[in-house]
Amino acid sequence: MPQHIKRLIGAFAVVIILFLLLQTILRPTSFGKIGHYRADAIQENKMKELHYAGSDKCTKCHEEMKTDKEVGFHATLQCEACHGPGLKHAMYADKFKDGKLPDSLMLHKPGSRKECVICHQLNAARVKIVFDTINNSMIKQIDPMKHNLVDKRNFAKLVCIECHNPHQP
Amino acid sequence: MTQHIQHLYEVLSKVDGYVYPNEIELNWSILIVLYPYITGLVAGAFILASLERIFKLHVLRPTYGIALLTALSFMLVATMPLVSHLGKPLRAYEIMVTPHLSSAMAIFGFVYLWYLMVVLLLEIWFDYRRDMIIWAGETTGLKRFLYRALSLWSTDISPKAVALDNKLGYIVTIIGVPSAFLLHGYVGFIFGSIKANPWWSTVLMPVIFLFSAIVSGISLVMLVYIVITRIRKLKIDMPCLDTIASYLFYILLIDFVLEGLDQIHRIYIAEESFDVLHNLVFGRLFFTLFIMQGLIGTVIPLLTLGTLQFYKPKIQIRKAIYTIISPLILIGIFFMRWNVVIGGQLFSKSFYGYTSFKIGLIGTEGYLMAAFWLIVPFIILSFLLWLFPPWKKKEDDHEIQVG
Numbered sequence: 087m088p089q090h091i092k093r094l095i096g097a098f099a100v101v102i103i104l105f106l107l108l109q110t111i112l113r114p115t116s117f118g119k120i121g122h123y124r125a126d127a128i129q130e131n132k133m134k135e136l137h138y139a140g141s142d143k144c145t146k147c148h149e150e151m152k153t154d155k156e157v158g159f160h161a162t163l164q165c166e167a168c169h170g171p172g173l174k175h176a177m178y179a180d181k182f183k184d185g186k187l188p189d190s191l192m193l194h195k196p197g198s199r200k201e202c203v204i205c206h207q208l209n210a211a212r213v214k215i216v217f218d219t220i221n222n223s224m225i226k227q228i229d230p231m232k233h234n235l236v237d238k239r240n241f242a243k244l245v246c247i248e249c250h251n252p253h254q255p
Numbered sequence: 256m257t258q259h260i261q262h263l264y265e266v267l268s269k270v271d272g273y274v275y276p277n278e279i280e281l282n283w284s285i286l287i288v289l290y291p292y293i294t295g296l297v298a299g300a301f302i303l304a305s306l307e308r309i310f311k312l313h314v315l316r317p318t319y320g321i322a323l324l325t326a327l328s329f330m331l332v333a334t335m336p337l338v339s340h341l342g343k344p345l346r347a348y349e350i351m352v353t354p355h356l357s358s359a360m361a362i363f364g365f366v367y368l369w370y371l372m373v374v375l376l377l378e379i380w381f382d383y384r385r386d387m388i389i390w391a392g393e394t395t396g397l398k399r400f401l402y403r404a405l406s407l408w409s410t411d412i413s414p415k416a417v418a419l420d421n422k423l424g425y426i427v428t429i430i431g432v433p434s435a436f437l438l439h440g441y442v443g444f445i446f447g448s449i450k451a452n453p454w455w456s457t458v459l460m461p462v463i464f465l466f467s468a469i470v471s472g473i474s475l476v477m478l479v480y481i482v483i484t485r486i487r488k489l490k491i492d493m494p495c496l497d498t499i500a501s502y503l504f505y506i507l508l509i510d511f512v513l514e515g516l517d518q519i520h521r522i523y524i525a526e527e528s529f530d531v532l533h534n535l536v537f538g539r540l541f542f543t544l545f546i547m548q549g550l551i552g553t554v555i556p557l558l559t560l561g562t563l564q565f566y567k568p569k570i571q572i573r574k575a576i577y578t579i580i581s582p583l584i585l586i587g588i589f590f591m592r593w594n595v596v597i598g599g600q601l602f603s604k605s606f607y608g609y610t611s612f613k614i615g616l617i618g619t620e621g622y623l624m625a626a627f628w629l630i631v632p633f634i635i636l637s638f639l640l641w642l643f644p645p646w647k648k649k650e651d652d653h654e655i656q657v658g
Binding site (some may be wrong): 088090091093095097098101108109112113114117118122166209252 | 272273348349351352353355366372384406407408409410411415416421431
């Protein structure tokens with residue numbers, strides 16, 4: 087075999103061996119223990135900070151909201167869909183004897199017209215979508231520029247929750 | 256919470272109709288457009304070089320070396336748009352150390368390596384080894400060291416050794432053509448196999464990608480050749496250019512017909528996704544699809560090159576035509592990739608709505624980043640042309656010794 091072909095094969099052998107070597111070195115240690123992924127990834131994801139508590143947690147303290155909401159149209163909504171992530175609030179709210187929570191633990195109270203129409207905005211593409219196949223119902227839509235925009239008596243701007251109870255609309 | 260809602264309002268203003276939450280923002284941006292574009296240029300340039308070698312088309316000889324080096328310079332950059340698109344680019348190597356057969360992307364790493372190491376580098380090495388040894392004797396300093404090292408310090412330039420190089424190089428070329436087809440067919444496969452997306456999911460995708468790749472690669476080599484001869488103030492080899500142009504015409508024609516076939520098929524079967532795609536094509540994609548890809552990139556080049564098949568104007572005019580048409584085709588193919596990658600994400604998989612694509616100038620996914628990855632291959636190409644000038648090779652016909 088000519089000298090240069092031998093060298094070429096040698097060079098390729100070096101590259102391949104180097105690659106295999108790197109492959110064993112760089113392969114994450116916990117890889118493949120359970121499946122084709124890093125087993126540590128599960129642990130790492132468990133350590134991630136949580137933000138949401140879930141409605142069941144909320145109603146432990148806010149019993150009246152539960153009874154309100156259960157019979158209304160918003161029965162299926164999670165509290166935190168409107169109030170925002172509330173895990174910290176749910177964990178620490180009862181630590182304050184006088185019931186006065188610091189600002190950092192207070193939750194958002196979505197009262198403005200903008201916030202209800204996130205779900206109720208008139209939207210041509212959504213009309214056909216059946217939200218709940220059993221009741222064959224869908225999220226009702228309103229045109230926020232027309233639906234009771236101002237109070238006819240004094241022309242003050244109206245917000246949705248003046249007429250609709252958000253927990254039992 | 257309020258800033259979340261602010262952000263939601265901002266992004267919702269880009270949306271028409273109903274889209275799923277994860278469709279509001281496009282995740283595959285211009286860098287993912289570049290990736291099939293650049294791999295296409297590689298495969299196309301290589302196939303042009305192989306035409307010369309396998310079918311012994313000696314008229315194409317002036318572009319052989321240029322085509323190979325162009326393929327190599329773009330190949331070295333092909334994965335970079337993908338890597339810089341990643342949120343964690345430093346983890347990119349993990350796809351290579353923990354490959355899985357069920358991941359098309361993981362296997363692509365190996366298709367890429369095969370093509371780079373076993374096809375391109377080997378073919379260039381066999382082609383240049385003798386010249387590197389000769390040039391090493393004529394130069395000094397770093398250049399001499401580079402030639403020495405790259406020829407693996409070999410010294411044998413006897414006719415027998417050179418004949419063996421040519422034979423092996425020929426074999427590599429023969430392996431190379433299906434490999435180039437595989438490389439680019441694979442890129443099309445990655446898109447074509449996403450069955451949830453009716454704009455992508457077609458078995459024709461690999462074939463269409465392949466032919467558009469050949470078209471773009473040939474145009475690129477044509478343009479590079481014209482520019483190089485102009486810089487070196489040489490007379491351009493018109494028979495060579497004319498031959499390239501006629502290949503370009505035929506392959507562009509095939510590409511056009513294939514893409515047309517795909518669309519006709521889509522129109523004829525008119526699946527439930529048809530309405531949403533119809534609106535997409537005549538709405539958000541109108542400019543890039545009909546004007547840029549269709550008119551500029553396909554119809555004008557087809558008509559001009561087609562005319563040249565019957566009627567040959569003066570050399571000056573032909574040269575001007577080639578200089579204008581090749582960039583047009585390059586732009587057209589770029590927008591073909593754009594229409595596939597971006598177009599496939601503009602409509603909702605619920606078929607009820609559309610989102611839109613905005614791209615910034617700066618940032619990791621902006622125009623500047625994309626321009627950067629398009630310029631780097633040309634810098635590499637200039638370096639390679641300086642190190643391995645094809646025009647300084649001792650002229651011999653390797654085919655004669657093989658044949």
